Amino acid sequence: MRSEVPQSALKKALLLEEGWISLSQGVELAPLERATAGPDAGLRSLFVEFDGYRVRLAVEESPFSLVRRSDGFAVELSGTTFLEKVAVQTPPHHVPNQLFINLSTPCAFDCKFCATPKLGIGFVLKPQKVARIVEEALERYRIDAIALTCSVLGSERESVKLLSQVVKLLRREFGHSIPIGVEPYVTKPEYVDELYSVGADEIKINVETFDRWIFQAVCPHKSYERILAALEHAATVFGKNRVCSNVLIGLGESDYTTLSGLRKLAEMGVVANLRPLRIPLVREEELRAATGGRAHRPSAARILGLALKYKEVLNRHGLRTYRFKTMCFRCTGCEIVPQQDV
Ligand code: SF4
Ligand code: SF4
Numbered sequence: 001m002r003s004e005v006p007q008s009a010l011k012k013a014l015l016l017e018e019g020w021i022s023l024s025q026g027v028e029l030a031p032l033e034r035a036t037a038g039p040d041a042g043l044r045s046l047f048v049e050f051d052g053y054r055v056r057l058a059v060e061e062s063p064f065s066l067v068r069r070s071d072g073f074a075v076e077l078s079g080t081t082f083l084e085k086v087a088v089q090t091p092p093h094h095v096p097n098q099l100f101i102n103l104s105t106p107c108a109f110d111c112k113f114c115a116t117p118k119l120g121i122g123f124v125l126k127p128q129k130v131a132r133i134v135e136e137a138l139e140r141y142r143i144d145a146i147a148l149t150c151s152v153l154g155s156e157r158e159s160v161k162l163l164s165q166v167v168k169l170l171r172r173e174f175g176h177s178i179p180i181g182v183e184p185y186v187t188k189p190e191y192v193d194e195l196y197s198v199g200a201d202e203i204k205i206n207v208e209t210f211d212r213w214i215f216q217a218v219c220p221h222k223s224y225e226r227i228l229a230a231l232e233h234a235a236t237v238f239g240k241n242r243v244c245s246n247v248l249i250g251l252g253e254s255d256y257t258t259l260s261g262l263r264k265l266a267e268m269g270v271v272a273n274l275r276p277l278r279i280p281l282v283r284e285e286e287l288r289a290a291t292g293g294r295a296h297r298p299s300a301a302r303i304l305g306l307a308l309k310y311k312e313v314l315n316r317h318g319l320r321t322y323r324f325k326t327m328c329f330r331c332t333g334c335e336i337v338p339q340q341d342v
Pocket of ligand 1: 038107108109110111114115116117150151152185
């Protein structure tokens with residue numbers, strides 16, 4: 001590993017490679033939130049913080065365990081100390097100091113890495129309900145940002161309409177002092193414009209992978225070209241360091257393909273979240289079949305190596321992950337974030 005990598009970043013990468021943590025006897029925490037969106041849907045998770053780093057781990061059987069010590073929490077790896085004096089966060093709304101709300105779960109699409117449509121719980125939050133959640137959270141917690149995600153309801157239009165209605169209502173009730181990020185599936189430039197015009201500050205449109213063969217296999221209902229076109233348009237509307245996109249690492253793609261795609265996004269002014277793949281149990285067979293058995297959680301070395309190379313790309317294009325005010329670059333829990341972790 002290159003010498004510029006701090007020990008703490010290496011430890012975060014090792015925790016990300018594993019993705020799970022178990023709770024030792026005697027560890028009592030506030031109720032853990034169960035995610036409803038993406039590959040983590042259905043899992044209970046917590047955040048471990050150390051040396052300025054934050055990592056989100058799902059709670060399950062794991063060689064890493066959270067233990068209670070007289071001076072706080074520590075993380076052990078197979079019984080020996082891995083991290084001392086860690087802080088543990090169990091935020092009620094998905095992310096520390098941020099209100100990240102999933103507006104809906106029924107989905108017309110069938111992305112092979114996503115557990116949301118398989119959750120067995122179907123809900124669609126009405127704008128008024130979201131406003132009450134926000135009101136209550138603002139009264140009770142320190143909230144620096146709001147993030148809104150949703151499934152694809154009957155159509156792209158339907159989901160964008162719901163997101164727009166929610167953003168509009170939140171702006172009307174709570175003003176413009178709190179940043180709002182939105183994460184829609186969107187391919188039409190006019191929908192991007194609409195979300196911006198109602199008051200969204202940042203947007204995430206997920207490309208998922210730059211490997212076209214894998215994209216077709218794992219996102220059978222999505223259009224790769226139209227996602228890229230929407231991202232390019234969004235960068236001109238929302239501006240620099242306000243448009244991002246999830247890129248999954250571990251679907252069987254090569255680093256070469258990934259870095260070429262990342263350069264292309266950077267030229268557009270779009271910043272990517274390099275997200276280690278988690279294979280949901282409910283999708284395991286489908287995902288392995290769709291990727292020809294190549295889907296796997298990436299190693300710590302690969303996670304770090306890509307983050308370091310991507311940092312150079314971002315620096316070259318004047319893009320800054322730390323300028324984002326909402327969503328994953330604000331949180332940093334699920335990946336090694338260039339310019340923040342390394
Ligand atoms: S569009 Fe794909 S990733 Fe999004 S909720 Fe539906 S199945 Fe999941
Ligand atoms: S990095 Fe993104 S997906 Fe992960 S916990 Fe934070 S906000 Fe959620």
